[in-house]
Amino acid sequence: MVRDPEQASLFPSSARVVVGDPSDPEVLHDALDGVVGVVLTQGTYRDADAERVNYRPVKAVLDALQAPARIALMTTLGVTKPTTGHDWKRRAERLVRASGLPYTIVRPGWFDYNEPDQHHLVLLQGDRRWAGSPDDGVISRAQIAQVLVAALTSDAADHKTFELVAEKGNAPADLDPLFAALAPDTALDGPYDRDNLALADEPAAVISDLAALRGRF
Template structure:
């Protein structure tokens, strides 16, 4: 899939701003989704601002019109309800108004398979992406910007086994997260890959292709990432979530 116009969801966030800049640097026409144009702050020259509310799909049609790539960097910082409306809702609402296929890069979090209200809604968002039939990469970053001065070498791991809920799970810079998300859009090796992203001691790699190539793909028709533990049975999920997931299956 050729990538021409990239939409960044969560563009005003600390990772989203890096993603906007990275997409522009990569040569894409880049659209930044903001809730309030007057409060959005400055973006790099060339970024297109589009206004929409992640909790209201009717306001998002202009944002998705014509896009060929979508980078999700959004996230809530509230309670379970906020997680449902934003962490899950943004994925559901953006994809529900998407008319033509687009390549997806979704940021969630390391430890997402450890049950918390916020994690569970992020994981449900991952499941919508996998069920949709769209090409995708799901990135689960470690703790933002906790890197030591010599920690720049990116490491991608799978299975989501790091559950400490502390920087010991792994650290990575916001700029590195955005770089990986944008780079995944045009990598065949990154398609249908779900992985945790951390930075360890050493220099940053100039080429991410070997890292993507070493990853295992998610199994066809799977709802969860390859090697993820099976601890969120579908038959125990809320009926509304199951119905929305069923509506997304094979949509593209």
């Protein structure tokens, strides 16, 4: 599913592409018909659009699903560093964790700043890299896609949240050992995340969204 009609041409002819607003229930009903896995990669750098782009589509997908599906959500490395955009991404993460669905949340580093020999994937937890620059870690879009798609069918990746960067070295032959080494999620936030977005201080609408999703699946 894409928002921009021009992006539809980027997909092979064998792919069914739905063009529309990812928070529109009617569009989602068509896009989600019969799916068993959903990968969410939407995002914006504009604070004014943060709730609409970083949060609302995730809520809309979870609301629109008529049967359980595996979720792979991409947010960002540094998501626990308070900013308007990060906070809405973090709220989207919490919705996924509260949904009762199987899921994986991937927080990639800076896109496509890789050197040609940076193929070794490193999965981190706790979101401790807050420089706000490629010094935090880099990753290619192709590597992100590989991890998101692999997570959809990996039992070892279920209920896991992690930061994803690439370093110098060879690509892993198998991602499952990397997933298996991670601590599972046991609360609304990822393992070892900073406790700096108190639920008690959240907007009433966000708390209501969480309550409505708990136990839905």
